[in-house]
Every structure is written in structure tokens, then in C-alpha cells.
């Protein structure tokens with residue numbers, strides 16, 4: 001688009017340097033708001049300070065030639081007219097060159113021939129728009145790099161073959177390779193991504209293992225592609241519980257599918273004996289029989305069964321949902337999962353889920369006493385809710401403090417219990433066990449009894465504190481972890497394979513493996529996928545990946561700032577309140 005315009009306009013070239021001046025290839029062309037091209041030529045003298053500001057490498061010669069790599073979108077017409085300007089190498093005549101194209105997917109082979117050359121053997125030279133790379137089974141240079149890269153790029157943004165066709169059409173590019181060629185590359189991507197993910201998970205397991213074999217607490221959860229039981233695909237995931245500031249990592253995943261589209265098509269096409277013969281060589285996508293609801297338990301079971309052999313870990317602490325069917329599947333498995341030496345699998349609670357219970361129970365108390373009248377200091381009150389008593393805001397504050405009491409004392413059940421009771425005592429004007437959050441301890445002054453509740457309210461809610469500070473319950477929260485880690489990992493998976501698009505198991509497995517690599521080691525770790533696939537990883541790829549990582553770290557830093565935390569808490573309080581009005585039942589036990 002811009003190239004034509006520039007032809008009509010004389011280029012402004014002014015040389016203002018001296019003999020020590022070298023040209024940097026920082027001819028920055030950019031469209032300004034009027035759509036007019038601006039050609040900026042920067043001439044930088046060696047040792048100039050502005051070079052570092054411009055971020056160009058110090059070796060300018062390299063910038064000009066050696067470092068030009070990677071792909072560009074090139075208009076074939078412009079490219080061909082450029083080539084035809086050259087004189088023929090053989091007959092030295094100008095204007096006799098002809099270019100023909102042979103295309104395989106996004107890769108093109110341009111053959112330049114001369115039609116002025118005398119004799120039977122005219123001048124001929126070939127140009128490939130993409131290098132050839134080896135196939136995964138060691139084949140030499142059979143596939144074009146760009147055709148192998150396209151599925152990787154599309155999968156990374158959660159898109160498939162159909163969208164690749166739309167992308168190329170919109171860009172006025174030829175269509176991608178045939179579906180069968182795409183599938184071949186998708187298969188090699190599948191195994192490469194899974195290999196890299198496997199070693200990443202192994203590394204994560206090595207980090208938490210003590211000695212040659214150890215018992216660890218893991219956070220387990222499942223996710224379906226579609227909501228509820230109609231889903232054909234599901235994932236069971238096991239993550240480490242973050243301790244002492246270490247982040248959680250994925251240590252095992254299992255992808256399950258109860259559907260295979262190839263089987264479905266062939267079953268209708270072939271007779272039963274023919275179908276039987278066909279299945280012998282067919283790599284089926286289906287690896288689960290039964291309902292979608294049974295996917296998570298069955299996936300979890302197979303993960304737990306292999307944990308000692310593959311990860312050299314026994315998952316003795318199971319951190320999962322309150323009503324987890326998967327927990328019963330692994331805890332009551334026959335034969336027992338960990339025999340010789342025998343290890344029981346203990347159910348632990350997600351601190352976030354437990355925290356929700358106090359909200360639910362206190363709300364229940366308010367409705368329980370709705371019609372009861374109380375008399376205090378000569379005044380009559382109806383119920384324990386309402387202004388000056390247990391408002392929704394007060395309940396949310398108690399919920400927050402309750403969560404902090406659990407999470408702030410990992411591994412120390414006694415301290416948790418004391419901190420929980422301190423919340424109740426604080427509300428009944430006893431500040432002996434209060435923490436820094438109380439005005440009586442913070443030293444900033446203020447009324448410590450500002451949020452105190454009438455005695456009859458405190459008495460009414462005391463049983464809730466009793467139940468939710470029981471040793472049995474707190475023991476299950478002693479790890480201090482939540483299941484949020486699983487949720488954010490699942491988000492990464494469904495970003496790579498959106499829930500709205502049905503895919504086969506292998507495609508989903510690629511997404512799970514890719515998400516694992518990024519969750520554990522960051523986007524930059526995906527370079528290993530290229531290496532495994534025999535693809536060159538240039539500076540644009542590595543540079544782009546580290547920029548993505550940097551952005552993620554920056555965002556995490558920002559979201560950790562107190563103002564952002566406050567805003568987020570306010571948001572989640574609102575949504576908790578909204579959920580409470582509907583049929584949201586999590587936390588009711």
C-alpha cells in the first residue's frame with residue numbers, strides 16, 4: 001500500500017555525517033495520521049549515545065545483513081517486478097527474465113528464467129520463500145518451515161484450520177496447505193509439545209520431592225469443555241500447592257474424550273466387518289467410555305496410579321472441591337492406590353471454599369432470627385440483621401478476616417483457631433487477641449469498638465465460629481492453599497482451545513501441554529517446542545516471547561499492589577453478594 005505512493009514522491013536523502021558515520025538500517029517508515037508516509041533516516045555516528053537509546057545493536061554491519069531473518073509479508077507482484085529489473089546473468093540482456101511460481105501451502109518456489117538466452121539451456125535460478133526443515137522422524141528437509149509453523153501459530157491463539165483459511169484470505173494470501181498436510185504437522189506439534197510439557201512437569205515434581213520418594217499435598221481439579229454432562233472432552237489437572245512464596249506448578253494432566261469423529265464417520269460408511277478391519281490401524285481419539293461426569297474421577301485415578309512410577313511422589317494430600325467425586329474415586333480405589341508402603345490419601349479443603357462458608361452460615365443466622373425480638377439497654381430489636389447489627393457489609397468483613405486468619409497461619413492450627421476467635425472477640429469489645437488490623441493495636445488511634453456488635457448478636461453467631469474453628473476443619477486447611485491455581489491454569493487451556501469449538505482429543509492435548517509449559521515456565525519456554533520440531537527459532541520469536549513474559553510479570557506486579565487488591569476485593573464482594581441472591585450454593589455444608 002505504501003510502496004506505490006512512495007514511488008511518486010522524490011526521496012529525501014541528506015547526508016549529514018562524516019567518514020566515521022555508518023548507516024544504521026533504522027529507516028523507520030510509519031504512517032502518520034494523514035496516511036502520508038514519513039521516511040525517517042537516522043544516521044548515527046559510532047559511539048553515539050543515541051544508538052543505545054534507539055536500541056540498535058552496536059554492530060551496524062550485522063544489522064544490515066546478517067540479522068535480517070524471519071518472515072516478511074511480501075507482495076509477490078512487487079517482488080517479481082524487482083527481480084525482472086536485473087539483467088540476465090548469462091546473456092547480460094535486460095528485461096528478459098520471467099518468474100514462475102510453484103506453491104506448497106504458504107511456501108513458494110520462484111523460478112527465474114531468461115527468455116532471451118540463445119541456445120537450448122537458458123539461464124535459470126530458483127528462490128524458495130521458506131527453508132525446508134526435517135520431518136519429526138528424521139526425514140531430511142521435506143517440509144517447508146512456514147507450513148509447519150502455521151498450525152503452531154494458530155493453535156497458540158486458540159484457532160484451527162478453518163480460521164487459518166480465513167486469515168490468509170483476509171490477508172490476500174494463498175490458502176494454507178491441504179488439510180491432510182495440516183494434520184500431519186499438527187500431529188508432530190502434538191508430540192513435540194507433549195514432550196516439552198512432560199519434562200516441565202517432571203522438573204516441577206523434582207522441585208518438591210524430598211529424597212528419592214516423598215508424600216506431597218496436591219491441588220486437584222477437573223474442567224469440562226462444555227458445561228455439565230454433555231461435554232465430550234474433559235481435563236483432570238494436578239498442581240503443586242504454593243508454599244513459602246514458591247508459585248504452584250502443574251505436575252500432571254490427563255485429557256479425556258468420549259468421542260472420536262473419525263470412528264463416527266466410518267461407522268456409518270463401512271460395514272461392520274470392514275469397520276473392524278479399519279479400527280485396527282486407526283488411532284482413536286476416544287479414551288474414555290461413560291459419562292462426562294465420570295471423566296474427572298477416572299482421569300484423576302489414572303494420574304494417581306502412575307504418580308509413584310512417573311513422578312516418584314505419593315499424592316497423600318488431596319486438595320479439591322467440597323463434594324469431589326474424584327476424591328472418593330482415589331481414596332476408595334481398589335486395589336488401594338498407594339500400597340507398599342501404604343499411604344492414605346487425606347482430603348484437604350480449599351481455603352477459598354472454606355472462607356465462603358462463614359458468609360453463608362452468617363447469612364443463614366440472620367434469616368433464622370429474622371422474626372425473633374431482642375431487648376438490649378431498654379431498646380427492642382427485631383432480628384440480628386440490619387443497621388448497627390449484622391449487615392451484609394459486616395458479614396463480608398468477617399469473611400475477609402476469617403480467610404486471612406486461615407491463610408496467615410499455614411501449618412499452625414492453634415494459631416488459626418486463636419485468630420478466628422479474635423474476630424469474634426473484637427466484635428464483642430474484647431481486643432486482647434486482636435492483630436494489627438484492629439485500631440486498638442495499630443497505634444493510629446480510632447475507635448476500636450466502632451464495629452462492635454450488640455451482645456445478643458454475638459451470642460447468636462457464636463455457634464458459627466465454633467463450627468468453623470473446629471480443629472478437624474482447620475487441620476484440612478493447614479496447607480493454606482486454594483484451588484484458584486487450578487482455575488487460572490484451566491483458563492490458559494481454554495484460551496488455547498476455546499470451549500465453543502469442539503475439538504478432538506489430540507488437539508485438546510496439544511492445548512493442555514502448551515498451557516502447562518507456559519504456566520510452569522513462561523512463554524519463553526515454548527522455544528523448546530520449536531527445537532523439538534526442528535524449527536529454527538529466530539530473534540523475532542525469542543524476543544516476542546520474552547516480551548509476553550515481561551508483560552505478564554508486570555501485570556502480576558500491578559495486580560499485587562494494594563489499591564488493585566482493594567478494588568478487586570470490592571468487586572468480588574459484590575459478586576459474592578449477587579451469587580448469594582441466586583442459586584449459588586458453594587459453601588453451603
Ligand SMILES: [Zn+2]
Nearest residue numbers: 088091114117
Ligand atoms: Zn539470458
Ligand SMILES: [Zn+2]
Nearest residue numbers: 260263284285
Ligand atoms: Zn476413533
Ligand SMILES: [Zn+2]
Nearest residue numbers: 426431434438
Ligand atoms: Zn480489636
